[in-house]
Amino acid sequence: MHVRGSSRKLEIEEEKLLELRPNCELCDCDLPPASAEARICSYECTYCAECVGSVLQNVCPTCGGGFAPRPMRPRTSWRANKPLGLGFHLASTVRHYSPFSLEDIKAHVDRIKSFNPQDR
Ligand SMILES: [Zn+2]
Ligand SMILES: [Zn+2]
Numbered sequence: 001m002h003v004r005g006s007s008r009k010l011e012i013e014e015e016k017l018l019e020l021r022p023n024c025e026l027c028d029c030d031l032p033p034a035s036a037e038a039r040i041c042s043y044e045c046t047y048c049a050e051c052v053g054s055v056l057q058n059v060c061p062t063c064g065g066g067f068a069p070r071p072m073r074p075r076t077s078w079r080a081n082k083p084l085g086l087g088f089h090l091a092s093t094v095r096h097y098s099p100f101s102l103e104d105i106k107a108h109v110d111r112i113k114s115f116n117p118q119d120r
Contacts, residue, residue, distance in 0.1 A: 020073060020091035024048040025098045026055065026105075031070075033091040038070035046070065046096065058117065059109045061098050066117030 018040075020033050024047045031038040037049045041060035052058060052067045060067065077085040098105065112120060 017089055018071070018073075019044050020070070021046040021096055022091065022093055023095045024051055025096045026051045026061070028095070028097070033086055034072055034075075036069070039067040040070045041065045041067055055102070055105065055109070057109050057113045059112045061100050061105045061108060064108070064112045064120055066120075 021031070021044070023029065023031055025045060026047055027050070029037075029048050029050075031046060031048060039047050039049055039052045041063055042065050043060070043063050045060050045062050047056060047060075047067065056067075058066050073089065073091070074085045075087070077083060077087055100108070
């Protein structure tokens with residue numbers, strides 16, 4: 001899609017968008033765009049609330065950061081002149097899987113969980 005002139009600012013480069021990943025990287029449950037269970041770290045690593053609250057204890061297996069609920073991208077383009085929403089920016093269909101073993105993740109979590117996310 002090419003947008004020229006004054007409306008150029010409306011164009012959003014795909015690579016700068018939050019990637020709405022389709023699954024939990026640990027238990028592989030589905031996390032569709034409207035899921036209230038999706039959690040992300042600042043690098044967009046995506047897990048379900050159940051895994052974040054149990055095995056992960058709010059420690060990202062990859063970066064060690066904390067998690068926040070993933071914002072829900074609207075289905076509808078609510079502004080006539082702004083091509084936004086899931087119809088224009090689709091959720092990803094590429095499933096991600098943590099490269100770390102459960103044993104490794106548990107040791108990583110034990111090392112980090114006592115620090116608040118703002119102190120890590
Ligand atoms: Zn999970
Ligand atoms: Zn992370």
